[in-house]
Amino acid sequence: MRLGLSSGLAYGGFVPSSINLLDFSPAAAFSLRSFDSSVDPNVVNVRRSSDNATQDFKASEITDGTLATYVGSGNDGFVTTWYDQSGNNVTATQATASDQPKIVSSGAVVLENSKPAIDMAIAATADRLDVSQTFRASNINNYSLFTVQKPSGNNGAFGVRLGGAPNSRGYLPYNSSGTNYASYGDNITAISLGSPPTDSQLLSFIAGSTQGNAQAFLDGSSQGSVALQSVAHGGNPKFGSGDLNGTMQEVVMFHNDQSANRTIIEGDINTYYSIY
Numbered sequence: 001m002r003l004g005l006s007s008g009l010a011y012g013g014f015v016p017s018s019i020n021l022l023d024f025s026p027a028a029a030f031s032l033r034s035f036d037s038s039v040d041p042n043v044v045n046v047r048r049s050s051d052n053a054t055q056d057f058k059a060s061e062i063t064d065g066t067l068a069t070y071v072g073s074g075n076d077g078f079v080t081t082w083y084d085q086s087g088n089n090v091t092a093t094q095a096t097a098s099d100q101p102k103i104v105s106s107g108a109v110v111l112e113n114s115k116p117a118i119d120m121a122i123a124a125t126a127d128r129l130d131v132s133q134t135f136r137a138s139n140i141n142n143y144s145l146f147t148v149q150k151p152s153g154n155n156g157a158f159g160v161r162l163g164g165a166p167n168s169r170g171y172l173p174y175n176s177s178g179t180n181y182a183s184y185g186d187n188i189t190a191i192s193l194g195s196p197p198t199d200s201q202l203l204s205f206i207a208g209s210t211q212g213n214a215q216a217f218l219d220g221s222s223q224g225s226v227a228l229q230s231v232a233h234g235g236n237p238k239f240g241s242g243d244l245n246g247t248m249q250e251v252v253m254f255h256n257d258q259s260a261n262r263t264i265i266e267g268d269i270n271t272y273y274s275i276y
Helices: 059-063 066-071 259-273
Strands: 028-031 042-048 054-058 077-083 091-093 102-105 118-120 129-131 142-151 171-176 179-184 190-194 201-208 213-218 221-227 246-254
Touching: 042 059, 042 066, 042 102, 054 059, 054 066, 059 066, 066 077, 066 102, 142 171, 142 259, 190 213, 190 221, 201 259, 213 259, 246 259
Parallel strands: none
Antiparallel strands: 028 246, 042 054, 042 077, 077 091, 077 102, 091 129, 102 118, 118 246, 142 201, 142 246, 171 179, 179 190, 201 213, 213 221
């Protein structure tokens, strides 16, 4: 496998990935940075509060002031679409204005740990992005998910939901009574991650038939594992479903077991976000 080492190319203050995670063939890859150092892709479509106009923005335009200038001083900017960089045309969208998460607040780009972030705040309704069905894991026994997020302590807060009615949710990091969990299936089958973080966290969750269980890693450290079980994946996948009150920065999904590449993938993500 070609690792796609960075050529050192950068775009106006935007620092590209040190490797090309797309060379690992993810099923879907969402971020506010570019995973490929040779391109500067559109990563979000944003609606500004002043006139509800919308526009696409590249990774570099989020960090070089272009996005903030477009939204305008004192105004808010909301994500209508988070674009997939995998080439599989998966989309994360929200057409309802009141449910759109915020990326610019009062004229300033939302930041988490000094990097751009999407704010899934609780308002009158839950901010969320609905993800196309192709993102959903077709087999609970073989998939991997890497997320960069900061959930709060609100009960029932879901970061990534792969689809399904209650008790068949697939994978999600979520909170219950102020404690952070990684889970798949029903919310009884869970791995405790402790208290919600005060800063960004990198959560990796790998369910693979090769090891016979599902494993969670928080900031590169193992949090334990649970036995695999069959889970029905119905309904639409979502980011920020339920009532997540926190930020999201990156979601990378694989429809296979990435245990062998986990440390490489986590290392690249951590190099950019400086989480741990």
